[in-house]
Amino acid sequence: MDNPEIFVGLDIGTTTIKVVVAESNHGEMNVIGAGTQPARGLSRGVIVDIDQAAGAIKAAVQQAEQKANVQIDSVLLGIPANQLKIEPTSGMVAVADGNQAREITDRDVQNVTNAALLQSLPPEREIIAIAADEFVVDGFDEIKDPRGMMGVRLEMHGTLYTGPKTIIHNAKKAVEQAGLHVADVTVTPLALGQTILNDGEQDFGTVIIDLGGGQTTAAVIHDHQLKYATVDQEGGDFITKDISVVLNTSLDNAEQLKRDYGFANADLASDDNRFPVQVVGQPDPVQVSEHYLAEIIEARLQQIFETLRASLDEVSALELPGGVVLTGGVAALPGIVELAADVLGANVRIYVPEQMGLRHPQNATALALINHSGQQSETQRLVNGALMGEFVPQAAPVSTEPQQSQRQRVANEAANQAAGSTAPKARPAKPKKDRQGSISDFFRNFFD
Template structure:
């Protein structure tokens, strides 16, 4: 399948909203535009004010449009993992004509059958991922199209989440004048990008340290197996600095970014910087060590809670260790602190694209990479969520056209081969040549 084209990823974060415009050329995703605006109307990763969030999205999109020199209409949006549930699902349909090959519409229909679940009224299906197809008892099939059978089954993984999150996200995107091209669960997209094949296979923990919350996700056998969300993130560190040093939130955020260390053992007790204290006319000097101790105390609490829940599912025994990402992971000393807290191998992921070399851009970049790498089968399964049959019809028509062209090409080749074959007869010339050689050797020996 040719996935070439434009992809726009929209990361609706607690502290900032990021938009990335990328062009997929022969499997290579090239970033051509970026938008980054301060977030509004979002708390702990969830939209709580649709109007304010829509305005912030519009500002970020305009920024990306100016840099990419295009108009943005469709976006791929990340969905936070708050209260996300992971379940197995299965569906089965009968093929009406035993001699008919399985088509894209059949794949979409069996996915729709798998979506029939008795869910509480406050929850809805966020995504469905196929694990395997089964045709008349033969399992392990990744793409059943073109096969012949009487019974088609799908076994997959179903993700369900709060209806409020999904509704508010769709509403804010629509209110911003955009069309929702697709949704992707945040840790699923990030895990596929930041982990190599071996890490996804043997098992690795991804910890996204965002502004409003911290999310731990376990990926094993190339599947998202477990999610834990801690309702504290970078904003809480900023508030701690503000309260302890008696300074404004803006000043505290700047101090965290300019002088902050996650590991207090790496900070200097001698290096000091001025802090604007509320109610004082003159700045107060504060050491790097003291600031680092404030930051480390909050991170220590977050890591301890995450570890407690990860230990319950024995996730820290997986050989892949931990990968850190998200804006807070940019703090110096974060990997050393996490290594001590989790007693595991820890590395931090930073995107290597020019202009995006900061972990806060990981999610927006992961969204376009994930969606751009989806196969036709994945897209057909996703189309069952929206109820659309357009993609199934288009892929079926394309496959029929390709099959007809292939058959016509084969027939033409055989026809040309049959017409050329009779002209290949020269026995007389060969006979004359052999008789000439005989006479030559006869005369030579005489």
Template sequence: MGSARSAGLSRGVVVDIDKAVATIQKAVRQAQQRANVEIHEVTAGIPANLLEIEPCQGMIAVADESKEIDDRDVRNVAAAALVRNLPPEREILTVIPDEFIVDGFDGIKDPRGMIGVRLEMHGMIMTAPKTVIHNLQKCIERAGLEVNQLVVNPLSLGQLALADGEQDFGTVLIDLGGGQSTAAVIHDHKLKYTYVDQEGGDYITKDISVVLNTSFDSAEKVKRDYGYADSTQASADEEFPVEVVGQDTPVTVSEKYLAEIIEARLTQIFEKMNQSLRKVGALDLPGGIVMTGGVTALPGIVELASDIFDHNVKLYIPDEMGLRHPSFAQALSLINYRAHLSEIDLIVQSTLKGNYRHQKAVQSDSGQYQAANQQAAQQQAETAAPKKDHFASIKKFFSNFFE
């Protein structure tokens, strides 16, 4: 592993590409030296800022003359599901297949090898602002790396931090990071809802810096060494020195006073989250609340969250050697998510690359499926042509389809 303090980011998104590139390169160099391997491709996490989740479905006629469904058919039906009219400022980030339907038989996870005439796919599409996506990609590319896959942070984190039952019956996952705080609802093994608060651990550090009149770096060190999230657990008798701007001698501050500064900001974050989650009924789910992220390393944070949410709260900390700190949970979740993607997931994801990603269409939903059937039927007929015309027919199909 390699780690570097984030720079060039504000509220979870890139605001200074040069600083972000330098940070990425520093972390990657550390990882390369420790593992003694060269890193060329990366899986990167995208924050849930302005994330939109919507259902999608596509339908095609099976192209092969034998009616046996193959990889090409899966890509075609996924492409049909992606046809939609997106606002110019948004882009499809990921598509997740829920089920495939072959000639009316539903609940199929992998239709390849099956015999059928009509293939359907139902799933979920997640879209994000182009600015967020492309700025992150630009940083990674300028750092000399290739983006293998972009993953929505709460989606991967939920698979790592939550048990199978918690993902199934429904749980609220809270990620308290340095740049921002994110609450996500995972239910039926799906990401159903996200809420992003632009206040995170950096805001707590700024509060300490302003109140104690100390530098940001000094405030960060004080927070980590002496901070408590719950002021009732801090001692008024335990004191520590703080370097004050403009003074030669440090000022003595009690743990309780520092905890009151930290608790005020965390209370504000939790109360806003509580309102948002209760509006959508998320706190009625039986899984309770699971918290992770660097800020959750503060002692007393579980007790404070339990009081504000009036709900069962537990903390997730990775148990892998060298990563036993909640700040590493997100990075570890990206590795875990990528490693557990099935072949069918990878095939569907591949439709986002190349020409698929930037295509837009203006058909209505009913028109989409009708057009998909007509074009797929045309492709099926064309496959009877000589083999030399095979790839030309596929190219023609997609060209017509996206017009």
């Protein structure tokens, strides 16, 4: 992007590729275009065919370019939370000129970040993002921006997010193969938390459940930080397959039935309202009731929520006062709030973007990526620049292209001054609660 005020968020989903273009106006993001294309080359949120994924990304970007009337050269990339690890990290460097204290500069911030990035990771893992929680100047802590302060020693305490190298590499490679530059990378639940939650929900603790097509992600935001994330490898595509198998119809018909007549809660569906279903091997359509279709959908969704509940109970996440916020394409199903509240035992609401043309839960992630980048502080941009491998000018809205060799070179300069990282704290376990399901034994046994 030649214009520094233009931000482009890219959400690579299992079923659709979504691109949102926005321009920054006095700190506010104004959406000026969007593009959506069917996804190809993905399975359960992960790219399995780089060529096909690159083609879908390129088509979605071209659609967004036409609507926004801008040329898109780089994007803000979101990485799913599959096998995500969250751990604290810290680094320390000397900033004194000889024995004299001096003012802390942008370069010092990046040097202490590189010291914090010196982690011994397994060969199959890679750093996705790093968040600066606080800086410490000569023992004075809780500093958000140390630049301009006088000091002898600078420390940084932050949070490190790492993921499987294959997932990260494939996503970046597909973007580059589409002719685009990766301006910045972040974990999608981290960006979602800053966009769909208010300040109180981020502070006191809230669970975000992203109901996608290929998988469902639950993330815990507390103290304005991403504390925990878990992924269930089931999503909207599984609901479509269930409808196809039970009603003996094609996947395309099943998807259309889900969108046109589907209810997440069978109690809200009518037994009198019926619709035709084209059954394989039969010349004439078969009449099916909304209630019968809703029972199929509810069975799968209840199974997904029960799986997530078991993981969230282990970290007592469902006791947080913020409750649960649903987003993602599946969250548009009527009655899903009632079903989720019944299974999870928490207050539940749905997030729908308010921007014109984006008023559907499936657009939340792409919108969150641009908001996350646009709302970053200048200090966090410097931290991101150290991770991406280049020095970031103070006024740049997005970081520059990653160069592993440059990052390693800068890291080596700060290696002798780095402090060791601390180990993550253990989370208290909570026994699983027994809850009685609301669906028939037939559908439960069928999907088991």
